[in-house]
Amino acid sequence: MTILRTDGITMRFGGVVAVNNLQIEINEHEIVALIGPNGAGKTTAFNMITGVYTPTSGNVIYTDAAGNDVQITGKKPSAIAKLGIARTFQNIRLFKELSVYENVMIAKHLHLKSDFMSAALHLPHYNAEQRQAEAEVEELLKKVNLWDLREEKAFSLPYGQQRHLEIVRALATKPKLLLLDEPAAGMNPKETDELTEFISQIRDEYNLTIFMIEHHMDLVMGISDRIYVLDFGQTIASGTPLEIQNNERVIAAYLGVEEDA
Amino acid sequence: MANKKNLILTILLLIGCFALAWYVNFETDSYIRRVVNLCMVYAIIGLSMNLTNGFTGQFSLGQAGFMAIGAYVVGIFTVPVALRPAVFYAAPMNPLIADIYMPLWLALIVGGLLAALVAFLIGTPVLRLRGDYLAVATLGFSEIIRIVITNAQTITNGALGIKDIPPLNDVRYIFVFTAVIFIFITALINSSYGRAFKAIREDEIAAEAMGIDLFKHKCLAFMISAFFAGIGGGLYGALLGTVDPKNFLFTLTYNFLLIIVLGGMGSITGSMIGAVLVTAGLEFLRVFDEPLDLFGMAIPLFRPGFRMVIFSVLLMVLVLFWRHGIMGTREFTWDKFIAFCKNPFGFFGRKGARKA
Ligand SMILES: Nc1ncnc2c1ncn2[C@@H]1O[C@H](COP(=O)(O)OP(=O)(O)O)[C@@H](O)[C@H]1O
Numbered sequence: 001m002t003i004l005r006t007d008g009i010t011m012r013f014g015g016v017v018a019v020n021n022l023q024i025e026i027n028e029h030e031i032v033a034l035i036g037p038n039g040a041g042k043t044t045a046f047n048m049i050t051g052v053y054t055p056t057s058g059n060v061i062y063t064d065a066a067g068n069d070v071q072i073t074g075k076k077p078s079a080i081a082k083l084g085i086a087r088t089f090q091n092i093r094l095f096k097e098l099s100v101y102e103n104v105m106i107a108k109h110l111h112l113k114s115d116f117m118s119a120a121l122h123l124p125h126y127n128a129e130q131r132q133a134e135a136e137v138e139e140l141l142k143k144v145n146l147w148d149l150r151e152e153k154a155f156s157l158p159y160g161q162q163r164h165l166e167i168v169r170a171l172a173t174k175p176k177l178l179l180l181d182e183p184a185a186g187m188n189p190k191e192t193d194e195l196t197e198f199i200s201q202i203r204d205e206y207n208l209t210i211f212m213i214e215h216h217m218d219l220v221m222g223i224s225d226r227i228y229v230l231d232f233g234q235t236i237a238s239g240t241p242l243e244i245q246n247n248e249r250v251i252a253a254y255l256g257v258e259e260d261a
Numbered sequence: 262m263a264n265k266k267n268l269i270l271t272i273l274l275l276i277g278c279f280a281l282a283w284y285v286n287f288e289t290d291s292y293i294r295r296v297v298n299l300c301m302v303y304a305i306i307g308l309s310m311n312l313t314n315g316f317t318g319q320f321s322l323g324q325a326g327f328m329a330i331g332a333y334v335v336g337i338f339t340v341p342v343a344l345r346p347a348v349f350y351a352a353p354m355n356p357l358i359a360d361i362y363m364p365l366w367l368a369l370i371v372g373g374l375l376a377a378l379v380a381f382l383i384g385t386p387v388l389r390l391r392g393d394y395l396a397v398a399t400l401g402f403s404e405i406i407r408i409v410i411t412n413a414q415t416i417t418n419g420a421l422g423i424k425d426i427p428p429l430n431d432v433r434y435i436f437v438f439t440a441v442i443f444i445f446i447t448a449l450i451n452s453s454y455g456r457a458f459k460a461i462r463e464d465e466i467a468a469e470a471m472g473i474d475l476f477k478h479k480c481l482a483f484m485i486s487a488f489f490a491g492i493g494g495g496l497y498g499a500l501l502g503t504v505d506p507k508n509f510l511f512t513l514t515y516n517f518l519l520i521i522v523l524g525g526m527g528s529i530t531g532s533m534i535g536a537v538l539v540t541a542g543l544e545f546l547r548v549f550d551e552p553l554d555l556f557g558m559a560i561p562l563f564r565p566g567f568r569m570v571i572f573s574v575l576l577m578v579l580v581l582f583w584r585h586g587i588m589g590t591r592e593f594t595w596d597k598f599i600a601f602c603k604n605p606f607g608f609f610g611r612k613g614a615r616k617a
């Protein structure tokens with residue numbers, strides 16, 4: 001069953017067409033990768049799906065938890081997050097000055113039912129909600145070995161742990177669909193392997209669908225069910241990892257560039 | 262265990278402060294009482310301003326306007342009905358409100374609610390702006406509120422101001438308000454909503470991606486801030502015994518800006534410290550407003566207004582060289598305090614060592 005579909009979304013910035021008529025379909029429980037050279041429009045596609053940008057034309061359709069198709073085109077990012085789409089950012093966007101623990105607790109706020117008065121007065125039903133959230137956050141932080149570092153400020157973590165924290169923060173919103181923008185950027189091969197393992201593990205454990213932008217070909221080819229390739233805003237290929245590896249346009253546009261670099 | 266100990270210490274401290282307030286109320290002269298009362302009122306307004314500026318990261322400069330609303334509600338409704346014709350001698354009070362009398366506590370709450378309502382109306386267009394634009398717009402609205410007050414003669418007595426407000430000089434009364442507001446804001450900041458505010462301050466795009474509705478939460482912080490600024494303004498009016506549009510010029514807001522910058526943007530205990538230092542400092546600087554004769558020569562700089570020049574320079578120096586203020590975003594905690602008492606010299610060294 002599809003969970004996300006983009007219906008020919010296009011994004012123009014002045015004269016630049018960053019993404020042109022993008023058609024994507026992602027099925028539940030899949031891991032789908034979006035690859036392409038720098039500036040191809042991958043992040044822009046994520047930004048349209050998560051409501052950071054409103055597409056110049058086209059529609060984004062999401063199938064919510066109840067199985068209804070919802071048009072999320074141009075909805076506020078916060079509303080889209082509430083529907084079950086969470087994301088990470090290419091340039092890590094943690095709440096730098098806040099503790100590791102607070103970073104993840106913040107992601108629990110969207111499920112809070114208590115109003116601000118109950119929260120400020122710490123009324124019993126608010127406290128019950130918080131205890132539940134705290135237990136879930138503890139479990140998540142232990143999973144990525146950050147529980148012992150929970151009091152540290154987010155910016156003080158090593159780079160690799162910041163990436164993991166950002167993923168865990170997104171998981172804390174209890175998403176159905178998780179978008180990862182270059183999760184392995186800046187990681188060495190060992191860290192990348194661990195991350196690959198981690199991504200397929202959380203997919204199974206939380207019954208997630210994952211859509212990710214990635215440059216590390218080991219990671220992409222290793223765990224993706226399907227791959228889309230963008231170049232200059234155009235989709236130049238899509239298919240299974242094997243199909244993509246043997247696609248001549250892809251080799252010319254992307255893999256060739258990667259080998260030179 | 263540790264939490265219980267800290268709670269008991271906090272309760273003891275509050276009881277101690279209340280006893281001190283009692284002492285100040287009965288055993289000191291009216292000047293000391295006035296300064297102490299002003300410290301507490303400034304602390305309330307500093308705290309309210311820190312909520313938007315320090316915790317939510319929205320640079321708003323509307324505090325004087327919200328104070329004016331609170332102060333005028335107190336002015337309008339707490340003057341005894343019999344005295345009103347004498348106060349509103351130029352133009353009689355609007356008959357709709359001429360007979361409505363409120364006790365001070367009720368007027369304070371009504372003033373706070375009205376300020377929050379105005380904040381909601383202002384916030385709807387203005388909170389969509391960022392940074393400097395928000396500051397300019399809130400500053401403008403604060404002046405508009407003042408001008409509306411100046412011109413609503415039959416309600417506010419216009420430029421004449423309202424005199425004969427039953428004066429408030431019970432230190433305990435203001436202390437109770439300050440303590441309750443301090444506790445409320447502390448509890449709010451330590452709740453899920455407080456974390457959401459801080460998330461907005463840290464990174465709006467990430468906060469939104471985590472499902473935090475930016476506008477709703479900014480508006481909430483802005484309204485709560487206005488509510489307490491209204492109450493603070495009401496207490497200020499009652500303390501002065503008279504309200505006048507000139508009391509609420511936008512320059513008043515700078516006092517609170519100095520308090521929160523000095524104390525630390527995003528620190529509740531910092532705002533309390535800042536309020537005491539700034540209020541006491543302003544009293545001390547009063548000598549600069551008096552003409553000064555040195556060796557028979559009048560120093561030309563010493564004249565009314567010079568105090569504010571010194572004040573502005575201090576604010577500039579502070580922002581340039583000491584942007585995080587005394588507390589930064591840290592808070593006073595009993596654990597740190599006890600560590601400090603046990604080893605006052607090692608305290609700062611140890612922290613530095615841990616950072617390295
Ligand atoms: N906010 C923006 N304003 C103007 N141009 C933009 C903006 N965001 C992205 N672009 C442009 O769109 C193109 C695609 O960028 P991006 O989606 O970040 O690429 P990728 O993530 O594939 O490296 C680039 O040419 C970039 O300069």
Ligand SMILES: [Mg+2]
Pocket residue numbers: 042043044090
């Ligand atoms: Mg990108």
